[in-house]
Amino acid sequence: MWWTMVLIKRYRFFLATATILLVISLVNQEIGSRAVGVVGYTFREMAMIIPPVFILLGLLDVWIPRETMMRFMGEGSGVKGMLIAILLGSAATGPLYAAFPVASVFMKKGVKFSNVLIFIGAWTRSKFTQYQTTPKLWINSQYLRNLQ
Amino acid sequence: MTNIALYLATVLLLGLSYTRDRGKTRKALKKALKAFKNILPQFLGIIVLVGLLMAVFDAAFISRLIGQESGWLGVLLSAVVGAVTLIPGIVAFPTAAMLIQGGAGYMKIGAFVSALMMVGVVTLPVELEYFGRRLSIARNLLAFLFSLLVAYIIGKVCGGLWF
Numbered sequence: 001m002w003w004t005m006v007l008i009k010r011y012r013f014f015l016a017t018a019t020i021l022l023v024i025s026l027v028n029q030e031i032g033s034r035a036v037g038v039v040g041y042t043f044r045e046m047a048m049i050i051p052p053v054f055i056l057l058g059l060l061d062v063w064i065p066r067e068t069m070m071r072f073m074g075e076g077s078g079v080k081g082m083l084i085a086i087l088l089g090s091a092a093t094g095p096l097y098a099a100f101p102v103a104s105v106f107m108k109k110g111v112k113f114s115n116v117l118i119f120i121g122a123w124t125r126s127k128f129t130q131y132q133t134t135p136k137l138w139i140n141s142q143y144l145r146n147l148q
Numbered sequence: 149m150t151n152i153a154l155y156l157a158t159v160l161l162l163g164l165s166y167t168r169d170r171g172k173t174r175k176a177l178k179k180a181l182k183a184f185k186n187i188l189p190q191f192l193g194i195i196v197l198v199g200l201l202m203a204v205f206d207a208a209f210i211s212r213l214i215g216q217e218s219g220w221l222g223v224l225l226s227a228v229v230g231a232v233t234l235i236p237g238i239v240a241f242p243t244a245a246m247l248i249q250g251g252a253g254y255m256k257i258g259a260f261v262s263a264l265m266m267v268g269v270v271t272l273p274v275e276l277e278y279f280g281r282r283l284s285i286a287r288n289l290l291a292f293l294f295s296l297l298v299a300y301i302i303g304k305v306c307g308g309l310w311f
Contacts, residue, residue, distance in 0.1 A: 017193050017200065020200060031204065034202075036199065037199075038199040039195055046191060046195065050191070051180075054183055055158050055162060056158055056161065058178075059165055096266075096268050
């Protein structure tokens with residue numbers, strides 16, 4: 001049926017990696033179970049971060065007009081636009097892959113291209129929300145347990 | 149902590165949006181769902197890929213790899229390892245601390261953490277979806293080169309110039 005073909009095509013990358021995981025698990029159970037542990041951890045992490053990010057992006061898309069975004073971060077926004085891009089990128093938490101959807105909405109909304117790149121750079125580089133890592137140590141131990 | 153803040157902000161803004169305009173709020177949620185559906189296949193694939201990579205590149209393996217080579221080759225190797233692995237920042241920083249305690253040089257750690265955070269070989273499928281081929285490849289290449297520059301500067305700053 002045509003829709004199963006569409007589904008298979010859309011999920012081919014996932015299906016390929018899942019097949020590799022299955023084969024590896026059959027060959028080497030230890031590596032396989034470790035991989036499944038990390039998959040579980042990463043899935044939980046993504047499941048926590050992705051819904052609010054996408055909802056916030058939807059709200060931004062609907063409520064903030066293109067003109068406003070352009071005034072603050074578009075062509076001719078100058079140093080102000082750069083500073084906003086740095087601030088937004090640094091304040092945001094989450095892994096790199098969470099930054100891509102945000103950046104793509106920015107581009108759609110007429111944010112200057114260089115400011116989008118500044119935003120991504122700040123997201124990946126300056127993490128001032130992550131300097132206080134002590135309360136998060138349990139996450140580390142959990143993660144390391146999955147790795148070991 | 150930051151997750152709580154993120155959720156609080158989302159709920160607050162969503163509530164505010166709902167009291168102002170129900171139709172717009174519904175539209176925003178629909179857009180969110182559509183964007184999510186579009187990227188879900190890539191995300192799922194990456195999750196499994198990360199699991200596979202991490203099962204091989206565990207903390208012990210990473211420190212063995214990074215610890216082995218010295219000099220510029222070691223730095224380059226650290227950057228490559230950082231580029232292909234995907235570890236959340238909150239785990240990466242303590243891991244880096246562990247590596248330093250284990251005797252790895254500052255230059256290597258600088259290269260590893262920088263490449264880890266900025267270069268995403270594993271997340272390339274998602275990035276391609278949003279940015280296209282040219283921009284994604286250029287961004288990752290430049291980020292990789294920048295990681296080496298950062299390693300050089302960190303090596304100079306931490307390697308006996310001031311300490």
